[in-house]
Ligand SMILES: *[C@@H]1O[C@H](CO)[C@@H](O)[C@H](O)[C@H]1NC(C)=O
Ligand SMILES: *[C@@H]1O[C@H](CO)[C@@H](O)[C@H](O)[C@H]1NC(C)=O
């Protein structure tokens with residue numbers, strides 16, 4: 431129920447509703463030069479990629495549980511990701527009944543980067559379950575300084591919309607799907623344009639409104655194994671086909687909003703849905719620049735570090751920067767007492783460095799100063815890059831859009847020896863899920879229960895004490 435959601439969710443709900451409406455009423459598509467290259471990529475996508483031996487040597491992640499190390503490799507490795515089998519995705523694709531020449535065109539995706547990643551997973555899951563092809567989505571990027579400005583002009587031709595290949599590694603997506611889900615065909619949005627060299631003819635432009643699914647409430651997980659998306663989709667598609675009088679050849683393009691938190695992936699008693707979800711997350715690999723920067727920063731750190739998501743950017747709607755800082759420092763002390771020197775599970779004898787994930791260069795200075803008085807050496811991406819012998823690292827960071835700088839911080843958080851996040855933040859929760867071998871944050875690693883090696887604590891925020899299900 432929307433009424434029970436906290437302020438942050440409601441704010442995103444309003445924003446996303448507006449965007450869904452704008453998106454559904456717009457028929458135009460983005461122009462990029464990628465369209466023709468994806469066709470050749472698709473035709474070769476059965477060639478497996480190989481990783482170079484150097485990657486494993488550079489990225490030290492033996493302290494991570496194996497599934498977390500795998501996630502890091504698939505999403506952040508500087509060179510090609512290691513070949514991985516994606517068994518849950520393979521199973522879901524084998525099980526699906528495939529609709530020839532029907533493609534989903536997901537839209538309505540926007541917000542911060544980790545919310546977008548969750549919406550992309552919703553899109554992929556809808557296509558796998560419905561057994562359709564996929565038109566790579568276009569997603570708006572937000573303004574670098576005014577983080578509440580999504581530049582979503584008046585339709586999706588607005589400059590801020592970038593096709594998937596400008597957000598994430600499309601070669602990885604196409605190659606992985608080619609191996610694990612060969613029946614799912616992928617088209618670049620440019621290929622729908624009449625003048626494109628590898629143009630795809632469209633017979634039907636259709637639309638399915640997921641928010642009309644019986645009982646649906648925005649941001650309350652709706653579909654799950656007991657209420658499958660596939661059934662809803664097939665009913666809607668049958669209606670569209672029955673009412674259609676188009677003749678000729680071509681594909682059917684179905685516009686559909688990739689709604690935030692559409693799926694509850696934790697209530698499948700077999701656990702299969704969660705496994706699929708975790709594998710879908712590994713399809714969303716960052717572009718080369720943020721991946722390289724993560725790797726370079728890691729080489730500048732010569733001892734274990736704890737990661738803190740300091741949500742102090744000026745669009746924060748949660749606890750003040752000062753409150754967060756004091757809470758985080760308390761948790762750092764507790765984590766050090768439990769996992770540090772003197773404990774049986776001690777990771778090292780020297781007090782770890784603290785790396786702050788934060789998009790505000792001023793706030794990190796405050797944390798570093800106060801941290802010092804409490805015996806913690808605190809650093810962040812700008813400082814590490816400045817100290818680096820390689821001046822291009824800092825240039826590379828500063829050249830990245832805000833959300834891609836967030837990708838750098840995300841990689842650093844996944845790699846940390848202990849992670850501290852904040853309950854209301856999608857970024858914090860996404861990192862916490864990624865660090866747990868089961869793909870879900872279970873409980874604080876400061877508790878007595880076995881944390882599976884997740885080494886994570888989410889600080890409960892006064893404004894939003896938990897995140898709605900399921901990122
Ligand atoms: C697409 O964009 C390129 C520049 O990126 C431009 O040269 C070309 O004319 C555009 N094509 C269309 C059809 O808008
Ligand atoms: C945040 O600060 C930047 C300058 O650092 C400013 O341009 C922007 O408008 C601010 N945003 C909000 C929401 O206050």
Ligand SMILES: *[C@@H]1O[C@H](CO)[C@@H](O)[C@H](O)[C@H]1NC(C)=O
Nearest residue numbers: 650651652694695696697899
């Ligand atoms: C999702 O499923 C879990 C496990 O059954 C349940 O506890 C939770 O309430 C569900 N969440 C939503 C939003 O339906």
